Amino acid sequence: MSGQAxxxxxxxxxxxxxxxxxxxxxxxxxxxxWIVFQALNGAFLSSDNLVNLTQQSAAAGVVALGVVLTLHxxxxxxxxxxxxxxxxxxxAVGSVTWGWPLALTLxxxxxxxxxxxxxxGVVHTRLGVPTFVFTLAGLLVVxxxxxxxxxxxxxxxxxxxxxxxxxCQTAFIxxxxxxxxxxxxxxxxxxxxxxxxxxRLGAELAAPSLASVLGRVAALAAVLAGAVAYLGTDRGVGAxxxxxxxxxxxxxxxxxxxxxxxxxxxxxGDAEAARRAGVPVRPVLLAVFAACSTxxxxxxxxxxxxxxxxxxxxxxxxxxxxxxxxAVIGGTSMYGGRGSAWSALxxxxxxxxxxxxxxxxxxxxxVRYVVTGLVLAVAVVVDALQRRAREA
Amino acid sequence: xxxxxxxxxxxxxxxxxxxxxxxxFGAARALLDIDLDVYAHEVVAVVGDxxxxxxxxxxxxxxxxxPDEGQVLVDGSPVALADPASARSLGIAAVFQDLALxxxxxxxxxxxLGQEVVRGSLLDEVAMEKQAWxxxxxxxxxxxxxxxxxxxxxxxxxxxxxxxxxxxxEPRVILLDxxxxxxxxxxxxxFLTLVxxxxxxxxxxxxxxxxxxxxxxxxxxxxxxxxxxTNGEFRADHVTYEDLLAAVTGVAR
Ligand SMILES: Nc1ncnc2c1ncn2[C@@H]1O[C@H](COP(=O)(O)OP(=O)(O)O)[C@@H](O)[C@H]1O
Ligand SMILES: [Mg+2]
Numbered sequence: 001m002s003g004q005a006x007x008x009x010x011x012x013x014x015x016x017x018x019x020x021x022x023x024x025x026x027x028x029x030x031x032x033x034w035i036v037f038q039a040l041n042g043a044f045l046s047s048d049n050l051v052n053l054t055q056q057s058a059a060a061g062v063v064a065l066g067v068v069l070t071l072h073x074x075x076x077x078x079x080x081x082x083x084x085x086x087x088x089x090x091x092a093v094g095s096v097t098w099g100w101p102l103a104l105t106l107x108x109x110x111x112x113x114x115x116x117x118x119x120x121g122v123v124h125t126r127l128g129v130p131t132f133v134f135t136l137a138g139l140l141v142v143x144x145x146x147x148x149x150x151x152x153x154x155x156x157x158x159x160x161x162x163x164x165x166x167x168c169q170t171a172f173i174x175x176x177x178x179x180x181x182x183x184x185x186x187x188x189x190x191x192x193x194x195x196x197x198x199x200r201l202g203a204e205l206a207a208p209s210l211a212s213v214l215g216r217v218a219a220l221a222a223v224l225a226g227a228v229a230y231l232g233t234d235r236g237v238g239a240x241x242x243x244x245x246x247x248x249x250x251x252x253x254x255x256x257x258x259x260x261x262x263x264x265x266x267x268x269g270d271a272e273a274a275r276r277a278g279v280p281v282r283p284v285l286l287a288v289f290a291a292c293s294t295x296x297x298x299x300x301x302x303x304x305x306x307x308x309x310x311x312x313x314x315x316x317x318x319x320x321x322x323x324x325x326x327a328v329i330g331g332t333s334m335y336g337g338r339g340s341a342w343s344a345l346x347x348x349x350x351x352x353x354x355x356x357x358x359x360x361x362x363x364x365x366x367v368r369y370v371v372t373g374l375v376l377a378v379a380v381v382v383d384a385l386q387r388r389a390r391e392a
Numbered sequence: 393x394x395x396x397x398x399x400x401x402x403x404x405x406x407x408x409x410x411x412x413x414x415x416x417f418g419a420a421r422a423l424l425d426i427d428l429d430v431y432a433h434e435v436v437a438v439v440g441d442x443x444x445x446x447x448x449x450x451x452x453x454x455x456x457x458x459p460d461e462g463q464v465l466v467d468g469s470p471v472a473l474a475d476p477a478s479a480r481s482l483g484i485a486a487v488f489q490d491l492a493l494x495x496x497x498x499x500x501x502x503x504x505l506g507q508e509v510v511r512g513s514l515l516d517e518v519a520m521e522k523q524a525w526x527x528x529x530x531x532x533x534x535x536x537x538x539x540x541x542x543x544x545x546x547x548x549x550x551x552x553x554x555x556x557x558x559x560x561x562e563p564r565v566i567l568l569d570x571x572x573x574x575x576x577x578x579x580x581x582x583f584l585t586l587v588x589x590x591x592x593x594x595x596x597x598x599x600x601x602x603x604x605x606x607x608x609x610x611x612x613x614x615x616x617x618x619x620x621x622t623n624g625e626f627r628a629d630h631v632t633y634e635d636l637l638a639a640v641t642g643v644a645r
Contacts, residue, residue: 196518203522257514262497266505269496276456276492277557278477278506337496390495390543 025382026331026346029375033350037357044357047234053349053356054231058244059084059168059303061348063319064326065244065251066295068344069288071327072255073268074336075131077120077292079139080323083113084300085315086142089149091164091301092156092310102164106301113297114290116142121286131289139320147312155311158304168305171239175228178237182224190217240302245345247295252341264288269337296323325372326351329379335387350375405468406431407596408453408484408565413462415448422448424620426462430565430596435587437607437628438600440617441640446600447489449617450569453598454486455479477506483564487571491554495543499535500524502542503557527556531586547574555586566590568599572606584610604636618642 037044063080070077087109094105116138124131150156158165173181193213200207231237255261263284266274275281303319304310328334329350330343351372358368406429415423422445430436440446451457452464455473463470466482473479476486493502500520509516509523524538533552535545542550551571558566568587572580587610590597601607608614611628616639624639637643 199518200521203518205518205521205525253514259508259510259515262501262505262508262515266494266497266501269494270492273492273494274505276454276476276486276488277494277502278475278480280477337494390541 023331023340023342023346026329026343026350030346030350030353033353033357037353037360041357041360044360047230047232049356049360051231051234051236051238053352054241055169055238055306056356057345057348057352058238058240059299059306060319060322060326060352061244061299061344062247062302063296063299063323064330064348065247065341065344066292066299067323067327068330068332068339068341069251069264069295070131070292071332071334072264072336072339073285073288074334075124075288076324076334077117077131077135077289077296078320079116079135079142080292080296080299081315081317081319081321082139082142082146083116083293083296083315084303084319085310086146086149087113087297087300088304088310088314089146089156091304092158093149093151095162096156096158097151102162106164109301110294110297113293113295113300115293116297117290117293118286120293121289124289125282125285143315146315150310150312155309157309160308162305162308164301164305165308168240168302169308172236173239173242175232175236178228178232181242182221182228185224186217186221189220193217240306243302248341248345251344255341260284260287265337299323322348322351325376325379328383329376331379333383333387334380335383404431406465407467408598409465409468410449410452410459411463411465413452413459413464415445415452415457415459421620423452423459426620426622428615428622430598432564432594432596433591434613435591435597435599435607435611437611437614438598438617439604439607439614439636439640440600440602442602443619444602444617444640445620446602446617447569448620450486450488450567450598450600453479453565453567454484454488456486456488480506480561480563484567485558485560485563485565486567487551487554487558487569489569489573491550493542493550493554496541498541499528499538499545499553502553503527503538503560505557507560523560524556527559528552530559531556532582548579559590563595565596565598568597570600570602572601572603580606604633604640616640 034045043049063084066080067077090109090112091102091105094100094108095102120131120135120138123129123134147154160166193216197207197210197213228237255264263274263279266277266279267281267284271281300315303314307314326347327339327343328347330340330345330347332339332343354371354375355368358371408430410426410428413423413426414421426449428449438446438449448457452459452473455476455478458474464473465471466484471482473482473484479486494505497505500517503524504520509519511519521538528535528538531552533549533556535549535552542553545553555568555571558568572583575583587597587599599607599611608628608631614626614628614631614636615622616624616626616636618640619642623642624635626635626639
């Protein structure tokens, strides 16, 4: 009876069509974008530019990671930008104007995000209000609070010597530490894969061949080592980008390998079926909204650090749009129940690459919007087609 | 051995009972003052026309719906089945009429949904997959892979997955809502064999159907529901088709 799993490669086409390999097409897209921009401007793939690109991706990427979580439920939080703006304002005004310790303002900002998310969760689970509309109301309220916190000045600068600014702008992981981290990650990955394979063989289940396991390990090692080596020819891997990637990896682990993650995907797929299977639907919804707003607040704090300022434009609608676009372009379905934490990373890299590439080509905002919009449109169409293929 | 035979030697306590249970949806009264007992080693068939209240009955027994009035008893003591998880922890499992599977999750994920096996704080996929093959093997269910989303399975395969899920953890009571509705004759026969095996293993089984004949071969007792009320209870080996038809339709013979 055991070991009848279909051969891995033969159904690749089906999985591509139905979107079960969401990371593959988007990685290919990223590579194409990079090749095109490199062909148009030789500076694009310079390590200097790539370091900037990664550093600029981090704050928006953290916001996008929260959006990925709500999209898993088939829900959307339109106020992530506003929450990130409020968080930026709290940190800047709190530490500069009010003279609070920076760490305390950071905690306050993240707590504010958590509170907003819990509120959304309660309203959604108790009253069944569609989050799409309710978070729109939240956007206005939170946006108003942000203006109030910023006060008349409307803009507060963070001192360059503050650790938040240094963390977001000039902190890079030292080369030795980078290599140690890469080695540790590859080793842990390899051991986990090998042990999993051994357990599957022991249980007489279909197991990947040793060659394919080693292939995956080698691929991971190559990507990580390549990135560290190449970015290392410039300033290296930024601390804030490393934090973002670590958050993505943790979220990925939570979504794929914990009960909570399974519940999230079940509720996103079919909430009533999940409820009847015994999934605690309300706590799951609450946790996801709370996590989304908390990540949005953290993203706002990082954006303030990167900019060394918070102002009325912090967390503008642009932030929400970028985060949602990144999540969807990255391959997380809008219909709920399907996606990956990695889509936040891949999606934001695509958007940032387009933005940076067009800037290098002296194109203005208008072109950037149009190109990003077209890529998003394609992503949405692909998502819809994959959904149809799954239902066929 | 049926409950009626047991009654001679000692008075067995029903595993699951309803006392005076009512449930309305606005003006529609889906269940009205229902009394019902289900014993171990017994198959109870609940038959009734469409809209008679069968699914609502299964909903109340499985914790998916709450009664407006009346009590649910497990082993003779009143319990509050606040949600399906609490029913499950009391040993009551259900296969719903619409199966209640998450189409985006694969077979293993659906089988163990809400009852995942964990190792440390991470899911133990190997243990779950192994057990999934065993369970499906017991049911002689043929699925191409336990790692494809349920959306890609035929309706018979999905039903097998839903039934396998209900068997997980050896529940004492298994509720099956219209399991034979979309089955062909051969499949019905296979299904009845499975139900007989469940009874032999000591499970209490409650099956609903809108067909009068499907379950007569396997049931010990047949309870007729009509417009939310119990309209007769019969020993399956004594009742005639005409008696059942009269009770189900409410037309006097
Ligand atoms: N969720 C619901 N909302 C409103 N009415 C319902 C709902 N569920 C069931 N009903 C009504 O309750 C009655 C019994 O339904 P049901 O239990 O589904 O019957 P059966 O399963 O025997 O066909 C029907 O009149 C039906 O319309
Ligand atoms: Mg029904």
